[in-house]
Amino acid sequence: MRKEGKSTRTTIKDIARECGVSLSTVSLVLNNNPRISQATREKVLESIERHQYQPNAFASSLASRSSHVLSVVVPHLNHVFADVYFGEIVSGIYEHATELGYKVLLDVANHRFVSSREFIRVMKSRRADGVLFIGSSMYDDYLMELEHSGYPFVLINHYFPNRGINYVMADYNQSASLAADHLLGLGHKNIGILAGTTTHTAIAFREQFIRACKINGLSPDHINWADGWFTEQGGYEGAEWLLSKNPSITAIMAGNDKMAIGAMRALAKRGLKVPDDISVIGMDDIPPAQFTNPGLTTIRHDLYRLGALGVEGALSIFKKQTSSFQEILPVSLVERESTGPARSR
Amino acid sequence: MRKEGKSTRTTIKDIARECGVSLSTVSLVLNNNPRISQATREKVLESIERHQYQPNAFASSLASRSSHVLSVVVPHLNHVFADVYFGEIVSGIYEHATELGYKVLLDVANHRFVSSREFIRVMKSRRADGVLFIGSSMYDDYLMELEHSGYPFVLINHYFPNRGINYVMADYNQSASLAADHLLGLGHKNIGILAGTTTHTAIAFREQFIRACKINGLSPDHINWADGWFTEQGGYEGAEWLLSKNPSITAIMAGNDKMAIGAMRALAKRGLKVPDDISVIGMDDIPPAQFTNPGLTTIRHDLYRLGALGVEGALSIFKKQTSSFQEILPVSLVERESTGPARSR
């Protein structure tokens, strides 16, 4: 048989020879083609099972021009995969992709990735059937190159206004309204905002929040904002800056939970009690938000589902079932203990 | 030529034809083989650049029998990629793999993965040149099947005693001693342990910690432990259980930071102040440990480096530079504010 010292792997040929059928037949069985009779199918499957035969993924991809792989691209941040926000989305991507028989490959949008146009190559080289971008920023104009490329890619929780670029994202307008209503309802009249500034969604969110406050009669003088870089450290520093600028603020609205967590640390260091002295509200509802002290009130974005939907979108474009994919998901308020009635200081 | 309406991609053939050289020459240039003259090399590279040519990864893998892909296998937990512990390790893996020209593929050790022996198939099908297992448990005896397989795989932060299975891990014995010395040095005589119970490392750690306490004169009656499942929720419940069993404990030692964070939340709910009423020490030093209130004292395990080293190991086995790889990394104490002098209650 095939094992005369040459430690070669079992291939489709071995199975075909043993079953006395052609290569094509084995291939058809492998791909569940109905044109093969039950009898033949069983004979082949038995042989496959017995040899623990595993088709070579590369040969298959090469011949079929489809890799059954999805690539997910995250920004070039330090230890980026340790970020819970990205992790939640990746989890959603992974699980949905797996259900559909897809593998997921990791990529980081670092300098090389961008300047060498590797994001295009990933698709050109057929290494992936589709690409999902998480956490891209509004300065990532390289993405525009892809707009009319027809390549299956989608942005997750981000978008470019007036562009035909595919995306799935949370409803940031609704988030802003929900947060504003909650804080205003508690009587807060002096609010600090910790915002991200590098995405269109974050900017739209901040503007919508401010608008909602004004509509409800808040004076613009009583709304300040600082850039919190979407990070704990940024939230920490931003909170300090807000307090130094206006010591009488009674609530901080953070554009994501990480900044909120950083802010709470800064408040604790200053000896301010949350929510007695000052309220804090976050956004995303990442899992750690349940285990802060006090528990963080936040706007829930279903990041996991966002990831799963992204997979859906990329694959339906790949399969030419649709040419455009733009979805917005509803959000909800999660009340925990970090917000309470305003109390002037 | 090749472009009569058929929208076929640029291949090595096109480059070769244009440059008037053979396929092999282009291939050799692509692989930086020194046997090609500078002049030819430049001509070929120029053409490659101009056409934005990207070699087909599958064809290359098929022909060379090497995928330049590493697979990382994480346990089948809910939203597992949102776990900071795994994320830190994955970050280390990703970055080191990238430096070495490797891609990383995600896998989860779910039921199908295990029962269908997919972990073997991943290597058999050559989808990956090596596999890194993170967070495997002592019950994952399927790993034994791989022991003598010669396949390049390594366990990260776990091991099986008396087995030739490759691993990289933190020095859990040193962790235990460091933690015990720290707590004992602060005068604690009544200690609760929040432990993991599903890995050999965690069990060895707990035993070593208890041993160190006893050597320093602590009575076994004053050392209790609860299983905290390595999670925040487990740490929360474990802490409550420990306090109900022995209300006078003055310190909690947690086998990872996540349990410590859960415990701190439980203590806060009970109205206990950390560290005034009770000290808490964790393990790992995951990034969020800096942003808890108060900051978490912990033992630092360099998870990122553990991941990078794992890549090193798997690849050196793949390249047959070594047949066995077992490394232990030193750890260190990081003092923040969650531990302080014992005060009896």
Added chain:
DNA sequence: ACGTTAAACTTTAACGTTGCACCACTTGGC
């Protein structure tokens, strides 16, 4: 002038699948 060696390629045969075109046989309608 001659053989030897090295440099710089080229030729050819894999690598392990899949898609397409084709074929042989059966069934059935008229």
Added chain:
DNA sequence: GCCAAGTGGTGCAACGTTAAAGTTTAACGT
């Protein structure tokens, strides 16, 4: 008795690369 359609396959040429062995040319020592 002949054609049409359906069933259950087969054979072969891709797919795009690399590895191994072979060829040509130039350089060099004796």
